[in-house]
Amino acid sequence: GENVEQHPSTLSVQEGDSAVIKCTYSDSASNYFPWYKQELGKRPQLIIDIRSNVGEKKDQRIAVTLNKTAKHFSLHITETQPEDSAVYFCAAGITGGGNKLTFGTGTQLKVEL
Amino acid sequence: EAQVTQNPRYLITVTGKKLTVTCSQNMNHEYMSWYRQDPGLGLRQIYYSMNVEVTDKGDVPEGYKVSRKEKRNFPLILESPSPNQTSLYFCASSLFFSHGGSTDTQYFGPGTRLTVL
Numbered sequence: 001g002e003n004v005e006q007h008p009s010t011l012s013v014q015e016g017d018s019a020v021i022k023c024t025y026s027d028s029a030s031n032y033f034p035w036y037k038q039e040l041g042k043r044p045q046l047i048i049d050i051r052s053n054v055g056e057k058k059d060q061r062i063a064v065t066l067n068k069t070a071k072h073f074s075l076h077i078t079e080t081q082p083e084d085s086a087v088y089f090c091a092a093g094i095t096g097g098g099n100k101l102t103f104g105t106g107t108q109l110k111v112e113l
Numbered sequence: 114e115a116q117v118t119q120n121p122r123y124l125i126t127v128t129g130k131k132l133t134v135t136c137s138q139n140m141n142h143e144y145m146s147w148y149r150q151d152p153g154l155g156l157r158q159i160y161y162s163m164n165v166e167v168t169d170k171g172d173v174p175e176g177y178k179v180s181r182k183e184k185r186n187f188p189l190i191l192e193s194p195s196p197n198q199t200s201l202y203f204c205a206s207s208l209f210f211s212h213g214g215s216t217d218t219q220y221f222g223p224g225t226r227l228t229v230l
Contacts, residue, residue, distance in 0.1 A: 006155075009153075034217070034218070034219075043203060043222060043224055044156070045221070046219070049218070089155060089156060093217070095217050100146075100161060100171070101158070101219065102172075103156040103157070104155055105154060105155035106155050
């Protein structure tokens with residue numbers, strides 16, 4: 001089955017700096033890669049996703065890049081703000097294939113003032 | 114309001130006492146899933162269901178049962194809970210199929226924190 005590795009497990013940045021979280025996956029059939037944000041005590045919520053027919057996708061300060069050949073994808077957050085502090089999970093799955101997602105182990109992002 | 118609900122939100126029980134955690138969604142989603150979240154291990158899938166009466170094992174199904182008799186409900190059953198099932202549980206749902214639109218977004222419930230003594 002699919003295996004997703006996520007790094008780093010913790011990340012501390014200064015407000016205004018950029019943050020990058022990286023994930024690798026093992027199943028070359030995976031073609032759907034969402035990122036979820038989980039604030040303390042709350043449920044995970046989708047912040048951005050990418051499908052394998054594109055290499056990069058942006059939504060304001062958030063971007064995701066995908067390298068299918070190397071089987072890795074990354075989340076980039078620019079101009080970080082204190083409200084970006086949360087746990088971020090990457091995931092991999094097959095679109096339309098039962099929607100089974102395999103999640104990474106999470107990255108605790110702390111944005112310091 | 115479109116949502117996924119879970120009950121109870123918090124539960125403390127003892128080893129061996131059967132319990133059920135309910136999950137319900139009002140979005141007419143075909144796909145529903147249960148995850149457990151443990152520190153350092155992320156979200157691991159327990160069971161999932163692609164439609165009524167169709168269920169399948171995820172990555173960590175041992176000690177759990179599910180049923181999908183109605184489209185909106187997907188209860189998680191622990192027949193004989195053990196302390197290693199102490200965890201935070203999330204139910205999620207998504208639209209399995211649509212005509213060209215994004216169908217893969219999983220919507221999570223608020224979570225159920227279970228402690229088994």
